[in-house]
Amino acid sequence: MPIAPGQPALIAVAVATLWAQPSAPGPEDRLALGVPSAIREWVARLTNDIRAHGLKGRVRTQCLLGTPVDVLQITDGWAQVACPAQETSGWLPIDQLVYPAEGDAEGVEHLVSATATAVRDEPGGDVAIPGVTLGTRLRVVGKPYRGWVPVALPGPRQPGWVPQRDLAAEPVSAASSTGVIAAGLDAVKLAQQLLEIPYLHGGVSAYGIDSPGLVWIVYRQLGIDVPRFNEALIDIGESVDFEDLHPGDLVFIEHGGDPKTPAIMAERGQTDLPEVIFSSPVYGKVVVESLKDSELTQITACRRLPVRV
Numbered sequence: 001m002p003i004a005p006g007q008p009a010l011i012a013v014a015v016a017t018l019w020a021q022p023s024a025p026g027p028e029d030r031l032a033l034g035v036p037s038a039i040r041e042w043v044a045r046l047t048n049d050i051r052a053h054g055l056k057g058r059v060r061t062q063c064l065l066g067t068p069v070d071v072l073q074i075t076d077g078w079a080q081v082a083c084p085a086q087e088t089s090g091w092l093p094i095d096q097l098v099y100p101a102e103g104d105a106e107g108v109e110h111l112v113s114a115t116a117t118a119v120r121d122e123p124g125g126d127v128a129i130p131g132v133t134l135g136t137r138l139r140v141v142g143k144p145y146r147g148w149v150p151v152a153l154p155g156p157r158q159p160g161w162v163p164q165r166d167l168a169a170e171p172v173s174a175a176s177s178t179g180v181i182a183a184g185l186d187a188v189k190l191a192q193q194l195l196e197i198p199y200l201h202g203g204v205s206a207y208g209i210d211s212p213g214l215v216w217i218v219y220r221q222l223g224i225d226v227p228r229f230n231e232a233l234i235d236i237g238e239s240v241d242f243e244d245l246h247p248g249d250l251v252f253i254e255h256g257g258d259p260k261t262p263a264i265m266a267e268r269g270q271t272d273l274p275e276v277i278f279s280s281p282v283y284g285k286v287v288v289e290s291l292k293d294s295e296l297t298q299i300t301a302c303r304r305l306p307v308r309v
Contacts, residue, residue, distance in 0.1 A: 001099045005074055009081065010154035011067040012098040013037040014131040015205045017059055018090025022078040024058040035095045036130050040116075043198055043208040051200050051208065052256075052281035059202035060090035061213075061228060064136045065129065066154050071097070086216075086228040098155030107139030107152050111221055113168040115193060115206045119160035123148035128160045133205040134193070135217040138167065171223040183222055183305075184248020184265075190218045191264045191277040197286045199279050204228075211261045214279045214286060215250065218264065224305060230260040237305040245274055245302055252301040253291070256281045259300050 003009055017032045017039075019025055025033060028050075031042035039062075043051065061083070063069065069081035072089065079097055082089040112134055119129040119138075123145055132138075141159050142150040149167065150159040191214065200208025204217055212230050219226045227233045234252055245251065245265050251274065255261040263278035266288055279286045291299075 003071055003074065003079060003094055003097050003099060005071050007071050008100055009069050009071050009079075009097040010100055011063045011065055011069065011096065012154050013096045014065050014129055014136070015039040015133060015207065016063045016067075016092050016096045017202065018061050018063060018081070018083065018088070018092055020058055020060055020090065022076065022091050024091070033093050033096075035093075037096065038131070039205060040131060040207040043200055043203075046200075048199075048284040051198060052284065053201070055201040060088055061086055061202050062204045064204065065132055066137060068100075069097070085225070087232070088228065098157075100154070101156040107141040109137050109139050109170055110151075110167040111170060112136040112138060112162075112166055113221070114163075114166035117162055117166040119151065119153065119162055120148075121158075121160060123161050125161070129153070131207070132162070133207065135204075135220045137170075138162065140167070183224070184246050186222055187218050187248035187264055188266050188277070190221050191266070191286070192288070194218075194286050195277070195288060197279070199281050199284050199286070201281070209279050209286065211255075211258075211263075211279045211281075214277075215262050215264065219305060226305060230258070230262060233262055234260050234301050234303065237303045240302050240304045242299060242302055246304070248305075250301075250303045250305065251276050251299055252303070253278075254298040254300065259298070 013036050031038040069083050072080040078091050079094045080091050115134050117132050118127045121128045138151040140149050141152045144164050147164050148161045149164045153160050198208045201210050203209040204213040212233050216228050249265045251263045251265055252260050263276035266275040266277050273291050275290045277288045
C-alpha cells in the first residue's frame with residue numbers, strides 16, 4: 001500500500017532527518033536524503049559551524065529506524081510527518097518511509113546497546129540497513145543462531161539479523177531511592193559512551209547529537225522517555241537543590257547563548273563542583289567538563305528525572 005496522507009507510517013532508514021520544509025536541504029545534504037541514509041558520511045562532511053549553526057531553522061530533529069509517524073501531507077516526493085514520540089513534525093523524502101505491515105507489533109522489543117550496528121539479510125550476510133544507532137528499538141522475532149538474532153524490519157520485509165551482543169532487553173527500573181541512584185549511574189556510563197560524538201543541531205544518533213538529544217537518547221536507553229526539546233525537558237521530573245545533585249541528574253546551564261542547555265551530572269570534583277557531560281555547539285562535540293574550568297557561568301535549573309516503574 002502506498003504512503004498516503006492521514007495514514008501511519010514507519011521510518012525505514014537507520015536515521016531519518018526531519019527538515020523544516022522540502023527546500024531546506026542543500027546540495028551538501030544529499031547524503032542524508034537517500035536510502036540508506038548515510039548520516040555518518042553526511043555529518044563528517046559538514047563543518048563545525050554548519051553543524052552548530054547552519055542547520056538551525058532547517059533541521060527539526062531526527063527519527064530512528066522503525067519510529068512510528070503520522071503522514072500529514074505529500075508533495076513532490078516529500079512527506080510531512082508528525083512524530084508523536086518527540087512531539088514535533090517535519091519533512092523527509094517519502095522513500096525513507098514504509099507503510100506498516102500486519103504483525104508489526106510482534107516480537108520482544110530490545111534496544112540497540114552498541115554505539116552502532118548493521119542489520120544484515122542473514123547471519124553474517126550482506127548489509128540490509130547500515131548505520132543502526134544506539135537507542136534504536138528492534139523487535140526480536142525468533143531464536144538466536146550462532147550469535148545472531150532475527151529482528152523485524154519496518155513494513156513488509158523479511159526479518160533481518162543483528163549480532164546478539166549489540167542488543168539489550170528493555171530495562172525495568174525500581175521506583176526507589178536505590179533505583180534512582182542505579183539509573184543515574186547507568187545514565188552517566190551511557191553518556192560517557194557518547195563522548196567525542198560530533199555536535200549536530202537536531203541530531204539524536206551516535207553520528208551527531210545536540211544537547212537535549214544526548215539526554216533523550218541516554219534516558220531512552222534506560223527505558224525512560226523524556227521530552228525531546230529544552231523547553232519541555234526543563235520541567236520534567238522534580239526540582240533538586242544544587243547541593244543534592246546525584247550522578248545522572250540534569251543541570252541546565254548557560255552555554256553558547258542558550259540558558260537552558262541540559263547537561264548530565266557525572267560526579268563532583270575535588271572542589272565539590274560537578275563535572276557534567278553535554279553536547280556542546282561551542283566545542284563541536286560531546287564533552288565532560290568541570291563547571292569551574294569552563295565558560296559555563298550560570299546554572300538555571302537542576303532536575304531529577306523519574307525512574308520508570
